Amino acid sequence: MPEVSQTAAASRTARRSDRDRWWRRMRRDWWIYLFLLPTIVGYGLYTVYPLVASWWYSFLDWPGFAQRGTFIGLENYERLISDELFWNAFTNSFIFLLIGLPLRVGLGLVLAYLLSRKAVKFRTGFRTLFFLPVVTTGAIIGMVYTLVLDSTGPVNRILTGVGILDQPIDFLGDPDTSLFAAIGVWVWKWVGITMIYWLAALQTIPQELYEAAQLDGANAWQEFRRITLPMLVPFLIIITLIDAVAAFNVFDLIQTMTAGGPTFSSEVIEIFIYRTAFETTVPQLGYASAAAVLFGLAAAVIAVVQGLGAAAARKRMVRS
Amino acid sequence: MSLSEPTVRQRPTAAPDTAPPRPRRRPIARRRVTTWLLTAGLTVMCLIWVYPFAWLISASLKTPLELFGKGLNLVPDEPQWENYVRAWTDGGFSTYMVNSIIVTVGSVALVILRSALAGYVLGRFDFVGRKLIIGIMVVTFFLPEGYTIIAVTQITDSMGLLNTHLGMILGLGAGGHVPALLLYAAYFRSLPKELEESAKVDGAGHFRTFFRIMLPLSMPVTATVGLLQFLTAWNAFLLPLVFTLSQPDLRPLAVGMVGFVSQNYTDHTGMAAAAVISLTPLVIVFILLQRHFVNAVAGAVKQ
Incomplete structure (x- = not known):
């Protein structure tokens, strides 16, 4: 039947022209893929x-x-699953996250809020100095802190001199304090960058809102509670996410301060992976990879939860 | 030193035609007290923040006896410059410095070139596979370094690049860096379409258009991306540590420091001097380019 053969021919030419078009497109766009080649x-x-x-x-x-x-x-x-040291490292990573993250995000917000107020003096100078540790090398800072926090180091001498401590504490050498000392150093090093995130967030709040509040006789606390905090919620989620990912990248500080010790008291997952993969006479690369996969999954879960939180917050903002 | 405010686009504020009524003010005396209390509190905190650096510089100029025997005086009796000489020559920090510079410069150049090229086509053109590339990048955005290090080492080893500068440059610059790419893409998208058209009229091909017109125009993004990668590469530790396990003379500063400390365990003053040597380039760049630092960092949140 002529009709059938006609449609067959039509679809064939259509297919050919489709392929032609694809080829033409590739001939036109080849340089795009060349530009992308290094990245791909x-x-x-x-x-x-x-x-x-x-x-x-x-x-x-x-x-x-x-x-x-x-x-x-x-x-x-x-x-x-039955390796106690793995669970120890896993737990330590989460303790690090649960204590370090709120400290860093909260302290960063307090600093940013104070340094954004016109009433405070020397704001730019303060900002520069709080930011300074951010640019320094984590591994070097870690080694410097082994001296600064040593039981004969300056921090212990100040604390015993002033009378806060009766006896020096070997902050990084005592299994009871090593993880918390590491968290403290981490917050010290990185709070400056969180502060800058918050400063950027604070600048998105329209000044008129504060003027209106002052007109209504609101005090500083009411301003912060009723205007600043609600406007910052979407940023809180993004900043927490960025900092949470950072809390999983602490190898340089911990390896140089304690190498996970003493007796694994400050060993986080990254140290566990490094130790089983690279620091033994017989590397256990498969075993370390399995730990890395579980670690990556945990990080992904946190990222997804935060992402959902961000989406929910945005929706609420739009509705209100 | 001053750190300027991050430039964030403010919402347009309507110019008031009539002056608004004066807001009720709190008593001036009380405000002044709060101001000074806040400033004093911040000063104390700032001293805590800066103290380790002050202690480090002072330790690097003291004798070991002074460091441990004497009190907390930060000013050394007589500056001991030979601490620096010891770290620089005997400690091998002259070599480590060269390694750090090679690796950092190489990876900065790689990241800029790669991200600018890809950002340009992703930001300005539609092509087959564009969505796929962006999708893969979003999914892999939050991969921790501890997760990838084994496979990255294996692939570097199989290319025969373990224990080479090139291996470290590729390891630090070839993967990741999604934010850099997105920054370029967003910037190139904002440029007017006529740029390519007029370049075409002048007979310039895609490559000339990119290298002669587009790349120079994107200087602000290049400064930001270069600065962030400079920090990342200079401060990198895990990757160069693993990549130079059997080749100490290829180590950059951060890794070299580990070797120095394990060999000269008791030489605290030399270690302090070595730390100052390693951190000085960072602090100099930071002071020179503070404004870019802040804008680069603030840009991450806005995205």
Whole structure:
């Protein structure tokens, strides 16, 4: 039947012209892919591949980069779940997050709020000095703090001299205090950047709102409570997310201050991974990868929860 | 030193035609007291923040006896410059400094070139696969370094680049850096379309248009991206540590410091001098470019 063959021919030409169009588009756009090439290759090799490969590695018994791994199924995960040191590191990472994160976000907000008020003197000078630790090298700062917080170091001498302490405390060398001392140093180092985030957030609040509040006779606390805080909620979520990710990247400070010790009291997940993968005579790369996968999952869960929180907050803002 | 306010676009404020009635003010005397109390409180906190740096500089100029024997006086009796000489020559920090500079400069150049090229086409053109690329980047945005390090080491090893400068440059600059790319994309999108058209009329190809017109126009973004990557690369620790485990003379400053401390465990004054050497370039760049630092950081939140 002529009709059928006609439609067949039409669809064939349509397909051909589709392919033609695709080819024409590629011929026109080839340079775009050339521009993207460094990013595609680099990102593929150094970000996407590790993301996928870590899962595969976590099923291997793999005693070193020079050797090939053997597939052992879920054995690494079974071992991890019953490994006390893994849970110790996992718990420490979360203690770090639960204490360090609110301290950093809260203190950053207080500093930013004070330094955004016109009444306070030397605001730019203060800002510069609080920001200074942010630009410094974490690993170097960690080693400097081993001296500063040493039982014969200046902090202990000041505290015993003033009479706050009867006896010097070896902050980083005592298993009861090492993790908390590390958290303190982390907050000291990074609060300046959180402060700048908050300053940027504070500047988005229209000045008229404050003027109107002053007209109504509101005091400083009421202004903060009724205007500043509600306007900052969406930023709170973003800033908390950025800082939470940062709280999982503390290898440099902790490795140089305590290396996870004494007796694993300050060992966070990253130290656990580094120790099992690189610092032993027989590297356990598969085992370390399994720990890394669980760690990455935990980080992803936090990111997703925060993302949902951000979306919810935005929706509420739009409605009100 | 001064740190300027981050420039954040304020919502447009309507110019008042009539002067608003004066807000009721709190008593001036009480306000002044609060002001000074706040300033005093901040000063105390600031002293705590700065003290470790002051102590470090002072320790680097003292004798070991002075450091431990004497009280808390920050001013050394006589500056001991040989602490610096010891760290610089015997401690190997001259080599570490060169390594740090090579790795940092290399990775900054790599990140700028790569992000600018990709940001340009992602920001200004529509093409097959654009959404896929952006999607992958959003998904992998929050990957912690501890997660990727094993695979990154393995891939570097299989390319034969472990224990080389190039390996570290690629490791620090080739992956990640989604924020840099997004900054470029947003900036290039905001430029007028006529730029390419007039370049085309002048007979410039895509590459000439990019390198002669677009890249120079994006200087503000390049400054921001370069600065952030300078910090990242100079301060990097885990990756260069793993990459130079068997090659101490390739170590950058942060990793070199670890070796120095483990070999000269008792040399606290030399260690302090080495720390000052390692941190000085950062502080100099920070003081020179403070405004860019603040804008770069503040930009992250706005996105």
